[in-house]
Amino acid sequence: MALVEINFDGLVGPSHNYAGLSLGNLASASHAGDPSYPRTAALQGLAKMRHNLDLELVQGLFVPLPRPNPGLLDALGLDARAPTDEAEKRLRAAAWSASSMWTANAATVSPAPDTADGRCHLTAANLVTMPHRSQEWVDTVRQLRLAFADAAHFAVHDAVPACFGDEGAANHMRMAASHDAPGLEIFVYGRPGGAFPARQHEQASRAVARLHGLDPARCLFVEQAPEAIAAGAFHNDVVAVANERVLFTHEQAFADPEGTYAAIRDRLPEAEIVIVPASAVSLADAIRSYLFNAQLLTLPDGGMALVIPLEAWEMPSVRGWLDTMLAGNGPIRQVLPVDVRQSMANGGGPACLRLRVVADPATVDPRFLLDHDRIDQIAAVVAQHWPEQIDPRDIGNEALARTVIAARQSLLGTLGLTELL
Template sequence: MALVEINFDGIVGPSHNYAGLSPGNLAATAHAGQVSHPRAAALQGLAKMRANLDLGLAQGFFVPLPRPNQGLLDALGAGDGAEQPHLRAAAWSASAMWTANAATVSPSPDTADGRCHLTPANLVTMLHRAEECPDTSRQLAVAFANRDHFALHRPVPASLGDEGAANHMRMAPSHGEPGIEIFVYGRPGGRFPARQNIEASRAVARLHGLDPDRALFVAQADEAIAAGAFHNDVVAVANERVMFAHERAFADPDGTFDWIRTRLPEAEIVVVPNSAVSLAEAIRSYLFNAQLVTLPDATMALIVPLEAWESTAVRSWLETMLAGNGAIRRVVPVDVRESMANGGGPACLRLRVVADPATIDPRFLLDAATAERIEEVIAMTWPEAIAPGDLGAPALVRKIVNARLSLIETLGLSEDL
């Protein structure tokens, strides 16, 4: 069985809007109330997926969840949400596009039964994200329905906040070999909510059948959370034997790095010092919310948002790194400005799954022809712009519902997905 890493990006939904629903996500709150551009956002995300295909990478996708979520409003007794604008905004949220929060994934080389294990994230800390779990779980169940190769778990109990792969990293000599898994949790009591509970992470590791000696649970630095690193993937990312992290990402960086090197002697840890790129600039530019990927020639590339490449401090450090001929040999800037304005960069937009593509429902795998069909639907049906006052408008509701159904139909998926 040929195991490869497949990045499953979320197609940005037609209800994409700026409501500023996530305290601690500085970009999202800074742009609250601005006019969003769902069509441009979805096309930017699709362009990133196509660029990954051009790099020779395997690429998958997930479709937007049904929005507006009238079931949520009904459960809250809020009618159409007109009298409760914050609840209506939650019901319209397109935040499921950030599939790094869809689930935690442990590839088959790491698990006791030799299957790839997935646990959907409950996302209970934020209302607009907690509503995603049932629909996300259904989509995962279709995409990874082959039970000989995949084990799909129920989310951990809602009393334990779990935010999925955004707080999980895997390192290994190569994607297809046994590796180590690193679960990053937040400690409560700070300026912003700590979204990942350590007991949720431990539960996921047990459910996935991981070797306890090869699973690390490490606290995110309180300073990083307070500065706006609401998930670990805002300050660190790993790929195969390489970790790329900010100096102030972890509460105990020395202990974390020593543990990694003990279990993975070939590990290369690239640390960006705060003196070169401040924590604030790293978070503003989303330098670490990048895709660190292995190219077909076995070299690594860092796919960063344009905001990082345009930062003087970040670009200077990246160019120095590249000149050093280290493990990361290429930097690829991408334009995902609409997603960035709502608080999610290239890494937020993708869920990494190491698997044999032949074991996955092919309707969720991207090729050039599928990308063209998706682009046509987006161009024809996605709203061009949504202002805050537009939420709840019956004509916009119909447009958003019909746009998603057009995409579902085009891809040959079920309307009840």
């Protein structure tokens, strides 16, 4: 069985809007109330997926979840009328949220080489800290169990109990000599009491490790720096990213950076740790540019490339540091900027948009895997059915709701995924 890394990107849904629902996400808050462009957003995401295919990487897709979510509206006692109360407006906006496009929060994934039963384990994230995201996991599990239905190779777990907040792969890193080798799984959690919520609970991470049957000797549980959370790093993947033997991190990512690096090197002697000092790129610039919310990828020739948002490439401090890095002899040999501005404006960069799964592609439901023709088919559906623009005051509009629902139905029909209707 040939194990490779598959990046499953979330397609931006037709209800993509800027309601500013995510406390602690500075980009989301700063664009609250702006008009959004769902069609452009989805096409930008598809272009990023096509970019990965052009690099000869295996690319997967997750489809948008059903929105507006009638179950949430019913549970909150909201009817079809447009609300006038501000609190009701935010609750209705939650039912319309397209945040499931950020599939780094869909689940935590442990590949087969790391688990006791030799299967790839996935645990859906409960996302309980944010109301608009806490509704996602039930539909996410349905999709995961369809994509990874081969029980000989996969185990998909329900979310951990909601008393322990779990945000999925955005607070989880894996390092290994190669994707198909046994790895070191690094779970990053936050402590409560700061300016913004610490979304990942330590006990949620420990529960996931137990559910996945991981060897405790090859697990690390690391605290995220409180100052990083306070500065807007609501997930660890805003300040650090790992791939195979390489950790790429801001020096202020972890509460105990030197202890973290020592523990990694002790368990993975071949580890290479690339640290960006605050003197070169401030924590504020790192978060504003989403330098670390990047895809650190191993290319077919064995070299590594960093796929970053254009915002990072255009920021002078970040560009200067990247140019210096590329002029050296480090493990990251290419920097590849991509345009995901619509996602960035709502607080999610290239890494937020994808869930990494190490598996044999032949064991995955082929409807969730992409080639160029399939991307063309999806792009045609998006161009025809996705709204061009949504203003936050449009949320709750019945005609727009019908458009959004019909757009998703058309996509599922095209992909042959009507089980998810």
